[in-house]
Amino acid sequence: MEWQKEKHIFLIGFMGSGKSTVGALLAERLKLPFIDSDKEIEKQQGKTINEIFAQSGEVAFRELEMEFLNRLKSQEPSVIAVGGGLPSIPRAIELMHESGLVIYLNTSLLTLIQRLKNEKQDRPLLRELSDTEFHPFLEALLSERVHFYKQAKLIMPNERNSPNELVLKLEKELIKLNN
Numbered sequence: 001m002e003w004q005k006e007k008h009i010f011l012i013g014f015m016g017s018g019k020s021t022v023g024a025l026l027a028e029r030l031k032l033p034f035i036d037s038d039k040e041i042e043k044q045q046g047k048t049i050n051e052i053f054a055q056s057g058e059v060a061f062r063e064l065e066m067e068f069l070n071r072l073k074s075q076e077p078s079v080i081a082v083g084g085g086l087p088s089i090p091r092a093i094e095l096m097h098e099s100g101l102v103i104y105l106n107t108s109l110l111t112l113i114q115r116l117k118n119e120k121q122d123r124p125l126l127r128e129l130s131d132t133e134f135h136p137f138l139e140a141l142l143s144e145r146v147h148f149y150k151q152a153k154l155i156m157p158n159e160r161n162s163p164n165e166l167v168l169k170l171e172k173e174l175i176k177l178n179n
C-alpha cells in the first residue's frame, strides 16, 4: 500500500486519542494545511458542537460530518483530524480510503479515561455523565467503535510518547510508504 502525496492524511480514533493535537503538529511538519472536522462544522454552522447536539440532535450532526467528508474531495491535500464518531457512519471509512491515507491513533481505555475526565465539557456525549457512569460508557462506546477504527491502513499507538514524538514516527512511516 502506498501513500501518494497528492492525497489527504486522515487521523481517526476515539475522543481523546489525540487527533486534533497530533494532526496540527503533523500538518506543520509536513507543510500541509490542517483541517479539524469538528472545528470546520462549528465554523460552518456558527454553533458549537454542544449546541448542534442540543438543538438538532446527534443524527443531524452525523449528516453534517458526511457533508464535510464529501466536500473534501475537491480540497488540496491536507492533514485531517476527523471527529471520534465519524468513522462509524456508514460509507465514511470507504470515502476516506478513496481520498486519502487513513491512520488510527490507538489509545487504551485507561489512558482515554485519564485524558478525558477533565475535558468533558466540550464533548456532548460525555458532559452529563457522572463519575460512576464515565468509565462504563467509554468502555462500551470504544468497543462498539474499535472495529471501524481498525479498518485504517496504519495503526499507530499514541500513549507512551509525546505528540511530537508521534509526529516523527508518522513522518518515517509516510516516507516508507512513498518509497
Ligand SMILES: Nc1ncnc2c1ncn2[C@@H]1O[C@H](COP(=O)(O)OP(=O)(O)OP(=O)(O)O)[C@@H](O)[C@H]1O
Binding pocket: 013, 014, 015, 016, 017, 018, 019, 020, 021, 022, 038, 081, 082, 083, 084, 115, 119, 123, 158, 159, 161, 162, 163, 166
Ligand atoms: N501523546 C500524548 N500524550 C499526552 N497527552 C496527549 C497526547 N496526545 C494527546 N494528548 C492530550 O489528550 C487530550 C485530547 O487530545 P485531542 O483533543 O487532540 O483528542 P481528539 O482525538 O482530537 O479528541 P476528539 O475526538 O474529542 O476531538 C488533550 O488534552 C491532549 O493534549
Ligand SMILES: O=C(O)C1=C[C@@H](O)[C@@H](O)[C@H](O)C1
Binding pocket: 014, 015, 038, 049, 082, 083, 084, 085, 086, 122, 123, 124, 125
Ligand atoms: O466520538 C464522538 O462521537 C464525538 C467526538 C468528537 O470529536 C465530536 O465530533 C463530538 O463530540 C462527537
Ligand SMILES: [Mg+2]
Binding pocket: 019, 020, 021, 036, 038, 081
Ligand atoms: Mg479533536
